[in-house]
Amino acid sequence: MRHRFILAIGASLIASASVAQNGPSSVEGIVSSESFIFQPQYWPNPSVGLLDATGFVAGDFDRFVPANDQVLGRFTDPLFTGEGRYRIDLPIVPPGGRLDLNRDGRPALGIFTLISAPNLSADSYLEQLEQFGGLFSILIDQQTGAIETGSLLLFSEDGAETFPSAWGDDGIWFSDDDPQQVVPQGWSVARLDAEGGVTLETDPRPEINTIEAADAASPDFSSLGYVEAFDALIDHLRTHYAYTEFRGIDWDAVSARYRPEMEAAADADDAGGFYLALNAMALSFEDTHTAVSAGFLNEAINSAKQEAELSQFGAGVGAEALVVSDPDAGILPGDMILVSRVAEDSPAEEAGWTEGTEILEINGMPAREYLATLPLIEATGVAELQPYLRAPRLFSFPDGAEVSFTFRNPDEQDAQTVQLTAGDFFLPFEMSEPDTSTMPIDFSSVGGVAIVSWRNFSDHMLSKIAVLEEALQIESETGSTGMILDLRGNGGGLVELYEVMASYFFTEDNPMPEQPFDTWGYDAEAGAFVRLMSTDRTLYSPRADLAFTGPLVILIDQGCASSCEYFTQHLQLLDRATVVGQHASLGAGGFIDRINMPAEISFQYTAMRTTFPNSDEPNLEARGVIPDVRVPVTLETLAAVRNGEDPVMDAAFNVIAALSDPRLKLTATPWVWTMSATADLEEVEIDAPEKYEVTFSEDGSYALQADCNRVTGNWTLEDTMLTMTPGPATLALCPEPSKGEAFARIMASSNAVDFNGNDLFIIVEGDDYRVLQLEAVE
Numbered sequence: 001m002r003h004r005f006i007l008a009i010g011a012s013l014i015a016s017a018s019v020a021q022n023g024p025s026s027v028e029g030i031v032s033s034e035s036f037i038f039q040p041q042y043w044p045n046p047s048v049g050l051l052d053a054t055g056f057v058a059g060d061f062d063r064f065v066p067a068n069d070q071v072l073g074r075f076t077d078p079l080f081t082g083e084g085r086y087r088i089d090l091p092i093v094p095p096g097g098r099l100d101l102n103r104d105g106r107p108a109l110g111i112f113t114l115i116s117a118p119n120l121s122a123d124s125y126l127e128q129l130e131q132f133g134g135l136f137s138i139l140i141d142q143q144t145g146a147i148e149t150g151s152l153l154l155f156s157e158d159g160a161e162t163f164p165s166a167w168g169d170d171g172i173w174f175s176d177d178d179p180q181q182v183v184p185q186g187w188s189v190a191r192l193d194a195e196g197g198v199t200l201e202t203d204p205r206p207e208i209n210t211i212e213a214a215d216a217a218s219p220d221f222s223s224l225g226y227v228e229a230f231d232a233l234i235d236h237l238r239t240h241y242a243y244t245e246f247r248g249i250d251w252d253a254v255s256a257r258y259r260p261e262m263e264a265a266a267d268a269d270d271a272g273g274f275y276l277a278l279n280a281m282a283l284s285f286e287d288t289h290t291a292v293s294a295g296f297l298n299e300a301i302n303s304a305k306q307e308a309e310l311s312q313f314g315a316g317v318g319a320e321a322l323v324v325s326d327p328d329a330g331i332l333p334g335d336m337i338l339v340s341r342v343a344e345d346s347p348a349e350e351a352g353w354t355e356g357t358e359i360l361e362i363n364g365m366p367a368r369e370y371l372a373t374l375p376l377i378e379a380t381g382v383a384e385l386q387p388y389l390r391a392p393r394l395f396s397f398p399d400g401a402e403v404s405f406t407f408r409n410p411d412e413q414d415a416q417t418v419q420l421t422a423g424d425f426f427l428p429f430e431m432s433e434p435d436t437s438t439m440p441i442d443f444s445s446v447g448g449v450a451i452v453s454w455r456n457f458s459d460h461m462l463s464k465i466a467v468l469e470e471a472l473q474i475e476s477e478t479g480s481t482g483m484i485l486d487l488r489g490n491g492g493g494l495v496e497l498y499e500v501m502a503s504y505f506f507t508e509d510n511p512m513p514e515q516p517f518d519t520w521g522y523d524a525e526a527g528a529f530v531r532l533m534s535t536d537r538t539l540y541s542p543r544a545d546l547a548f549t550g551p552l553v554i555l556i557d558q559g560c561a562s563s564c565e566y567f568t569q570h571l572q573l574l575d576r577a578t579v580v581g582q583h584a585s586l587g588a589g590g591f592i593d594r595i596n597m598p599a600e601i602s603f604q605y606t607a608m609r610t611t612f613p614n615s616d617e618p619n620l621e622a623r624g625v626i627p628d629v630r631v632p633v634t635l636e637t638l639a640a641v642r643n644g645e646d647p648v649m650d651a652a653f654n655v656i657a658a659l660s661d662p663r664l665k666l667t668a669t670p671w672v673w674t675m676s677a678t679a680d681l682e683e684v685e686i687d688a689p690e691k692y693e694v695t696f697s698e699d700g701s702y703a704l705q706a707d708c709n710r711v712t713g714n715w716t717l718e719d720t721m722l723t724m725t726p727g728p729a730t731l732a733l734c735p736e737p738s739k740g741e742a743f744a745r746i747m748a749s750s751n752a753v754d755f756n757g758n759d760l761f762i763i764v765e766g767d768d769y770r771v772l773q774l775e776a777v778e
Contacts, residue, residue, distance in 0.1 A: 008514070021227040023187035024090060027073075027153065028695060029209040031084040033135055034217030036594040040080050041147050042494055044461045046075045046134075047119040048086040050112040050153060052096030053138075057111055057174050059144050062536045065416040067125040069096040071112070081118075081234035081379040085118070102162040102180065109153035109163065109183060113138050114208050120500050122462050127155025127542045128503065129514065133496035135210035138192075142521060142532045149194045151208045159185030167196040193482050215524055222596040226266040226274045229598050230259060233288050240522050242529065242590050242609035244623060247285060247381075254281065271599035272304025278603060286381040288561055288588035289606040298600060302417055313396035317403065318346020318425030319353055320395040323371075323387045325582065326632040332635075334368045334387040337394070339407075340638055346425040348395070351411060351418045356635060360415055361406035362394075370394075381622030382587035397422035432638060433557070434646040436489060440464060443471040447658055450475045450647075453486035457501075457563040468501060472546040482551030482656035484649070485577075492562025492588065502567055503539040505576055507547045511538035517610040517619050518571055519591075529609070549758070552577040553652045556625055566610075569624045578659065580652045582637070583629040589620030631657055662755065663717055666696040671760050671774035674744055679770050692743045695776070704747055707740025708732045711748065722762070723750040746772060 049072035073088030098107035117134025138150030168177025221229040261277035322340040339357040440460035541547035571577035593607035673692035713727040752763040764771040
C-alpha cells in the first residue's frame, strides 16, 4: 500500500508539473505611488503578494481572502531605499477560488491580482483590512467596485476555460456581452486596457507593476512662483476640497481676499509672508484637516511667524483665563470666563483680580463676543471648542496697549471697570492637563483595570499593535475588571491602523462592521463628489484568544482628532465603549491630501468627506465625538489637575465600576439554560434551551420559565452569591424528558454566580448538577 501511495503522489506531481511548464514561473515588477501617504512612516513592514481576485470578478466585495488563498513574494529592492522591485515565485497549482467563465459546469479558472500593502499585524500574510489598504495591479471603480483596467494573473487548470478578449457594448468587464478567448493551460497574464481590449501573455517572467488612478497623485506646485502656485491651489481646491458646500466657501472671494498678499510676497521674495497668507487662509476655513506646515529650519518662515505673534499678542496683563463648562449647572463654554491665576506685581493683581474673578467685558464688548474675535490657535469647526482654542490669547495684547476690563470678584455683587496697560507680565508655566507618557504607546494596570494610551495612529505602528496585544494578553491572564483607552491628545493618523486596533475589541461571532459611515470622493468624470462603494465586510480580533469583550472606556479631549475620532465614534456607535471627557473632540472628519508649495511649504486639505449612512450629514466635521460622560471644566477640576490628580481618569474608573457591576449584567438580557456539568464533571447539553429561561428585572423581581411551568419571585445579589426567593408558580406536570423541575429547584435557591464573556454560570452545591451554564438571549 505504501508503495502505491508514493506512486500516486509521484503521478500527481508529474501531472501538476505538466501544467506548470506552460506560461510564467515567476512574476516581477515595481511597487510605486505618487501619493504623499507612500512613505515609511505610513507603510511599515510592507508585503507583496498575489491575492485571490475571483471575488472581485464575481462582484463579491464583502469577504476577505483567507490566508491560504494568498501567495506572498519578497522585495528584491526594498521600498523607499530603491526602486521597490519585487519577485513572486508562482506555485505549480495555486490556492484560491475558481470561476467558470465558459459555463461548462466546471469552475477551473483562478484569477489573482498583485497587491502590496503594510503588514500591520506583522504575520506571514495579509490580515483582513490589510488586503484593502494598499496598491494593486488593477484599478477598481470606486462607486461600483468593477475592475476598470490593469493586469491579472490567470491560472487555467484544463486549458478549456475562457476569459474576455474585450468588453462588449456595455463597456463593462465580465458581463454577458463580453467576447471570449480560451486561456492556455497553466499560468498567463491578462492585460486589460482602458479602451476595452485584452492581451493574454505567457512570458516565463512577466513584469507586473502596481498602478493607481491619475488623480491619486498628490499635486506638486513647488516649482511655480508664489502667485502661480496660489492660483493653481485655488483651482484645485475649487473641485477637490470636500466641504465647499458645507462651509459655503466662495472660492472667487477667497482668491480676491488673499491673492494681493501672495503678490506682495512674490514682489518682496518673502517666504515668510507667503506662509502667513496661506496659513491665514487655511485657518479661515475652520477645518482641522486644512493646515499649512513648513520645515522647522526655514529661518524666514520661523521669523515671520514669531514677529506676527509678538506684534498682536506679545504682551499681557498678568492673568490666565479659564473658560468654564459645567452642563449640570447649565453653564456652556463661553458663558462664564474666570481668572484662574494672577501674576505677582502685575496690572491684574493691582486691579484686585484673584482666582475666580469673572470677566464680564473687554473694551466695552461682552467677554464672550470679544473672545469670538480672537484667532483660533488651532482650526476647528466645533462650536463648543472654539472658546477654549481662543482663550490662551484672551489676556494677551500688543505691548503698551490700553485695555478696559469690566469684572466681578468672587463673593461680590457689584462689577468694576479698570484700564490696564499690557506689558511683560506673564505667568510661569503650570500644568492645565494631566501629565502623559511620551512613549508611542503605554500600558499599565491600576486596581485591576488595564489602561492603554497612545498619542497617534501614524508612527510606530507595529509597536503599537505589539503593546496592545501584550496588554490584552496580560488582561486575559489576570482577568482585569475592564479596560481604559486614554486617547487624549491623540492627533490621528492612518485609518487602517485605527480599524485594526479597534478590531481587537470584537470576536468573530460578534464582529465590527468595517464601514459605519458613508465616504464621498471627487470623481473627475462626474465633476462632483460621489458616494463611494460600501461593503458589508466585518472585522474581528486577528487573534481570537486576545479579543477583549469586557467593559471598555475611551478618554478623549480637544486634542483627539481624525483617526482618533473615527476610532472612538466607531466603537461608541456600536455601543462597544463609553466615552468620557471634558470636551468634544476636534471635529476632523475626512481623509486628507497634501500639496507641495514653493518654499518647502505643504498645504494639507480635506480631500474626502464622511457622513452618517444614507445622509449628507457629516458624522464628525464641525461636530466631533460627544462624550457620554462629561467632566466639568471648573476651577476645582483645574486645581485637581495641578495637584497631580486626573478627574477624567477618575470618572472613567467610576464608569468601569458601574459597567462591571454583576447586577447590570444580570438585568441586561434574558438568560437561557444551554449546558450543565454533573458532580462527575460530565457535560450535559440541554435540548430546547428556550424552554428554560430566566429574566432578572432591575426592581429585584425575576420571571423564570421552567419548561411548562412559570415561577416569579425576588432576587438579591451579595458579592457573588445570588439568592432567588420563589413566589407564585404554576404546578403543571411537564412531559418527559423535561428538566423543568431541576431548573426551578436549582435556580430558586442561593448559588454562587460567575461570568465568562456572554455566559452566566450558576455554581451549585449539594445537587446532581454542579454547574449550570446560561447564555444571553440575542
